[in-house]
Structure formats: structure tokens, C-alpha cells
Amino acid sequence: MRFIVIFVGLVAGLGGLIYGFDSGIVATTFGHNSFKLYMFGPAKKNTTLSGAIVSVYNAGQSLGSLSATFLADKFSRKYTISLAGFLAIVGGALQAGAANVGMMIAGRLVAGFACGQLLSVVPIYIAEAAPSAERGFLVGLQGMMIAIGFGFANWVGYAGAFAVGDVQWRVPLAMQIPIPIVLMVSVLLVPFSPRWLIQQDRQGEAKKVLLQLHGSENTILADQELIQIREQINLEASQGNTSWGPALRQLFSRRYIRRTCTAAFIITMGQLSGSSVIQNFQNIFYATVGFTGRTALLISGVYGMMGIIGQLIYLFVVADKWPRSVTLWSGSLVLSIMISICMALSAQYGSADAGNQTGARAAIAFIFIYSACYAVFFNAMIWVVPSELFPFFLRSKGVAFAVCIKAIAAIVLSQITPVALANVSWRYYSLFIATNLTAAVIYFFFLPETGGKSLEEISELFGDRLATEHIGNNDVAADLKDTLGSVEHVEEYTSLKNRAEKSV
Template identity: 40%
Template sequence: MGRAFNIFTAVFCSIGSFLFGYDSGIIASVITFPAFKAFIGHPENYDSLSGAVVSTFTGGCFFGAALAGWTNDKLGRKRSIQLGAVIALWGCAMQGGANNFACMLVGRIVAGFAIGVLSMTVPLYNTEIAPPKIRGFIVGLAQQMIGIGFIVANWVGYGCQYLEGNQGWRLSLGLQLVPAFLLLVGIQFLPNSPRWLLEQGRDDEARAVVLRLHGGATPEARADADAEFVEMQGVIHAEASARSRNLSDLWETRAMLKRTLVAVGVQVFGQFSGINVINYFGPSMYQALGLSPGQSLLVQGIYGAVGPITNFFFITLILDTVGRKKPLMFGAGSFVVTYSVLTAIVACFPPVVDGVANTHTSAQRAGIAMIFMTSIFFSVSFGPVSWVLASEVFPTRTRSIGTSVATCANWAFNILFSQVSNLAINNVSWRYYLLFICLNAIDFVVIALFFPETKGKSLEEMAEIFGDETALPEVHDQHSDHKVEVEKA
């Protein structure tokens, strides 16, 4: 019962990740709609203006993730998620009802701010309620819901292209209001993070939440819950005296600097995979292979289903067995191969030769296959692992601010790629993909040499991996009543 409640809580909380996936996916379709192009105007500058539509959203995400470090400490994980949902309702309503380009950009910024809060808080919350043995699966559900958001967005976009006038893009963007409202209302019925409650001195509430998460109907479950609670309580109370909430805490010791570099590194390397270039500008990439706009949207819809299916089997069957480091190395190495092949295809078979469209179907299929393979490899590597690793490496006293900084790094590079990618694809074509070959080759070496393995460890045991002085409390187990107490000096 405890595991089922853990999973339900994580899935519902991850509606925030669904919003992230839906918005990222739907904009790739919307910017190809003729009615949206007419709404934006200035066809001679449309590539840069559509890039602004995407990058203003990611810019909002950056600042939302930055603020979330503070709100998670002050308000808690639940209230931060509710705050994100409220802001999402505001931003999505502005996008769907925009009457000019400026209103659209403001709506994108506001919605992005909300997604920034949610993208940082959802993995953090899921990390703190998950038992160590299935933490990879629980936190990986955030990536699963991002993928499902992409699936829904791609098919909504494909269907809405047939609506007349502005109805298509307005409906596509306005549908985001539904999951935002569900999250706002439903999160109220989920428990607070027990670790945050302990930080606030609300120990009895924290114990009750841990017992609930363990499904404490049996003596064994109650004993396990008490043991986890005592370990959690001892470490968090010991850290409380050193808590300062200063950004400099993230590099004050060699061990903390390593934690920060690993968390930031895994998030940035996830962007180096180029996955969001495909997510945002996939239709443009398919058109560069010679497909028509309608065919490009159809292929993007099919593409959106590949990653989530792969991700589900990976987080369910593999992630908590093989760990974090090996999948990351596999992903980086695989991207070098897929982008190398894609570069060769686009270079040898350009979409237009001497004014005549390329109809080399074998080359088109091979190029599409490489893009699909990139999604598959991302879903068994950086997709789920980046969220798991970035949120689990920090001690409780710096987990909020550390996860916030790592997520901000993710969004900073997301902004960069979202702004330049459409221009690069249209102007330098295959040469742009050379960048991703080089970046992922570097990632592979860095991960192999410097990233630790963290699977199966409790959040309080991460000190052993990163070289801190271990400060776990000594525990005395009274078997007669299954109570566990910390021995006091």
C-alpha cells in the first residue's frame, strides 16, 4: 500500500511536468500554423520572431527556477507547486487569448515562469518522498509525464492545424489550463515533504507522513518507517545548526563543489543532447530532410510517442538496477553516432538542389530514423537520470538552492538553443549538427572520469559518496515495540 501511495503521489505531482512537456511540444506545432504566422506578421523576420516565442518561454523558466529555490525553503514543496499552478493559469490564459504579439510574448514569459517553478520543484518533491530502492523510478516519473505531455501536444497540434483561422493555435495553447487547474486543486490533498517538515520543526507531522508513505498497517512497515524517520531526523537536525541558505554554500567545501558540479553538469549535458532542438523545431528539421509541412507535423506526432514508451520501460525495469553513470555514458556516446549519421545525410542530400525538391526517400527515412533514435537514447539516459541525479546529490540544508541552481543551468542553455536553433537549421544546415557531435564526445569523457554512482543510497547517505564526514546518527532498535530512537550523548 505504501509503494502504491508513493507512486500515486509522484504521478499526480508530475502533472507539473506534463505541463512542461505539453507547452514545449505544442509550440513546435503552433509556429508552423499559417494562421499563427499571419498573427505574428513580418514574414521576412519570422524565423527570429518564432525563436523569440520559444526563447521568452524558456527565459521565464530560468527565473521561475531561480525563485523556486527560495519558495521551497520558505513555503514548502506543496505550496511552491500550487504557486506554479496559479501562475500557469495566468500565463496560459494570456497565450490562448492574445490579441497581439506583445501579449503573446508576455503570456509566454509568465507561463515559462510557472514551468520553471514546477520543473525544479516536482523532481525535488518526488526525491524527498521516494524510498531509496525505487527513487530512480519515482523521480523518473517526472520525465515520463514530460513525454506524455509531448505526445498529447503533438497530436493536438496535428489535429488543430485543420481548424479555420486562429481557432487552431488558440485552442492548442488554451488547453494547458486544464492540467494547471487539476494540479492547483489536487496537490492540496497530497502530503508535505517529511524532510521539509523536519526542517520546520514539525517532527510529529513528518513522522506521520513517513508512516503513511510506508503504508504502516503492519508492524514491519511501522518499524521500517521509524528507522527511516530516525535517520532522517538525526541528519536534518544536525545540519540545522549549519544552515545558512547562502549561495556560497554550494562550493564552500570540496565535497559540496563536487555535488554542485555534478548536478549542474548533468542538467547542462542533457541540453547538449540536442533533444529540445528536436522538440521545439522538429518540423523544421524534417522539412530540411525534404518533407512537406503536413508530413513534418505527422512525423513529429509519431516521434513524440517514442520517447515516453522507452522511458517507461527504462525507469520501471532498468534505472534502479544499473544506476546513473552507465546510462549517462551510453547516452552521450550514442548521440555522437546519431548526429554523425544525421549530419552526413543532410549534407549529402539537401532538401532543395538547383531549385528542385529532394525526393530521395531512403535518405529521408534514414534521417528520420536518426532523430527517432536520438529520442530513444535520450529516454534511457539523460531524460530521467538528469532529474534524479540533480535532486538527490545535495544534503537537505542545500537541496532546494542546489536543485534550483542546477535547473537554472538547464534553462539557460535551453534559452540559448531555442533562440538560435531555427536560424541555424535554416542557414547553416548540417554544419549545426557538428556542434552536438563535439559536445557529446566531451560529455562522455567528463561523465566517465568525474561522475559518481548514487543508486540505492538514501539521501542521508550521499555524504559517503561525496567525501563528507559521515554524520549519521547511531540508532537503537527496541524490537519489543518496534520503536527506534536516536541515542543521545
């Protein structure tokens, strides 16, 4: 894998680092009494305001993702990422300098808006720049960065516990600012998406980018991909209006609704798998066995590290080696088993009067194992597959819609989870056992395998026509000859495409 390709993945993946840190830091912020005293007064508790601080972040994500549907196509993927970095800086500054709870809520809203843009644009940008054989690894770098950001947030929150006064929470919240600054600058050093350049009729620049990604020694391969992408985009344009408004409506047409629902379901399962509830429910077990205060924050830091370990396993064992569909359905079954064990242990030992610290510690251990398993099977894969499903003119819109639905699901869960935990306690786990089992069935029977195929070839799995089907046409052959410079190259391209079509 060329250095430039890895560099693109790492730079864009900083968007995942921002999202992971911003999502994780609020949990440790609520753990500081100094924050609760400052925001909620002597009672140190206000469920309405604390709920608003959490929910408005997800509301911002939904709005940010919708804005990305226009910005990513109009102004490019990388400039949209840069804009999101700027907004993340503004959001972090508002939170760190919050003079009252209203300012804090505004900061969370802006930060959520930025993260909604990043979650929508980063995976498609990496997918459009990545070689087919390494796309699972490179898009998976976003998942790796999310895990690192979340783990880093836990440790920063733990470090804040050693400070005094408002510094405990203001400095950790201010740590949201440096990463977006690095992203804003570094993203200007990476190339535009070659597919976006071709769509903008900037084919000379697109060819230079493809040569960067493939290497100057692979001129023929770069030319072949240039023509394949161009012909496919032209074919899409010839089949209907691909401008922003009509294209947005096509997401829900009979032709594309399956892909839209599949992408939304996969990304939303990041919430419905139970990961966010498991994360919140862990504190009950820590308190049961006598771990509170700094010790509880320390254990939370270890919990975050489990996600990083699982993500490393994904990158070097699973990515581009296991079929995408197998990873998702088998992972859903594994999570169902983990949650079932946690549910059983919670029922037996999940209360302060259970009197069995060994059983409660076992429940904590399985929460840790669950975190690692989620990272192995889902933390990256829920971004890899949706970024592959759509044709170019719908890609940014489809992924953004899926992120919007995910954010709405997060808002719903954040509202019902406290009530559910108070009323049904450990029985609440059964909801996520059911959702994971349902997901396993859907992935097994209805998700086509997208691994190892170009983004253009994946569309054929859903019944789209490929421009390469007409590679024998004299006009196209003449165009190939002009572009590649020799008949031998045209014949090589035709042979390669024929083999690719047979393997679909």
C-alpha cells in the first residue's frame, strides 16, 4: 500500500478522532462535581438540562449530516471536512468557556453539527480514494480513530479528576480544539477525491490524483480507472437528473430504496446494538463492587482501551480478509451472546444488595469483552459498507441520510434509557438481544458481498448497468485508444474488465 494512500486515510480519519473524543468527553464531564455545581447549582442535579446537553449533540449531528449532502458534492469532500474541523473548534471553544448552561448547550450543538458532517463525508472520501483491495482497511481507519478518540477522552477525564475547581472540566473540554486544528490544516495537503474531480469535469487533475494513488509506474492502471469512473458517471447522468434536489428524491425511489435502507440500518445498528447503553450501564456495576470517584474513572479508561484493542484486531485480521457480510452477521450473533451473558449476570449480581462481588466483577469483565467485540465487528464496518453501496451521484446523500437516522435513534435512546433502567433494570438488555439477532438475519439473507470490488462494480450487485458492459463499442474503444495511447492498452483494459464482470 502506497504511503500517500495511507496518509489520506490517516488525515481524513482525524474526523473520527474528533467524533470519538467529543462523544466520550461529555460522560467524564458529568462525573465531576465541580461541573454539576457550576451548571446545575447546589443541588448538582437537573435531569432536564443534563438531558438537553446530551440530546442536542445528537440533534446537531442530524442537522450536520443533512448539510453535508449539498456541501460535499458542491464544494468537494475535502473542503467540507475542513469546514467541519472549523465548526468543531468553535463548538469546543464554546464548551470550554461556557459561562452558563445555555452556552454549554450551544457548544454541544455546534460540535454535533460538525461531527454529523464528518461522519457523513470522511468514509466516502476515503472510499473514493482507496484501492478496492484495501478499502476495508483504509475506511476502517476512521473506526480506529473513533476508538482512540473515545479512549483518549476517558483518560483525559480521569486526569481532570486530579485538578481543582472548574479546571477539572474546562481543560478536558478544551482538548476538543487541537485535533480539529490539525485536521483543518492537514486536509489541505491531501488530494481531492478523483471521482469528485471527474464529476466536475476536471479530468486532468483527476488523472494526476490517480497517478499519485497508484504510482507513476502504473500509468495504464490509472488511465483505466479514470475511464471506468468517467464512463460510469456519464452513464448515471444519462439515465436521469443527477442534480441535488432530484437526486435526493431518488434515494427513496424503487430503484435505490433498498440501498438507502441498508445503509441507514447498518449505521443505526451502531446505536441499536446496545453499545451506548452498555457504556452507560457499566457505572452501576462499578458502584456495586465499591468502585467510585477516581477509581470508576480509571476503570472507564480501561474500558475505552478495549475498543482500541478490538479495532487493531479488525485492521490486521478482519479488514479485507473476511467477507463484509460474514463479519456483520457473525458479529451480530457474538454481540447477542455477550449481551445475554451480561443480562444474566446483571439479573443475579447487578444490585448493591446482591452480596457477591465476584459475580459483579464477572459482569464488568463481560462488559469489557463486549467493548472489544463491538470494535472487531462493527466499529469500522458500519462505515465501510454504507460508503460502498451507492452510485456516485447518491453517495454523499445516502451516507448523510444514514447518519441522520443514526443520530435520531441516539436521541430516542438517550431519552428512554434512563426511564427503562429505572423501571425494568437488567431486562432492558433483551431489547438489544432482539435487535442484534434481527440484524444477523438481515445481513445473512439480504446483504450482498461488496468486498474487493470497485465502487462502480458494486452498483451492478443492485441491478445497475455498468458502463464497461459496452466496452466493445467502437466509439468507446476509440476514446480508450486516445486516452491510453495504444491498441494494446485498449485490449488489456477490455480483458481486465471482462474478467472483473465475470467475477461479479
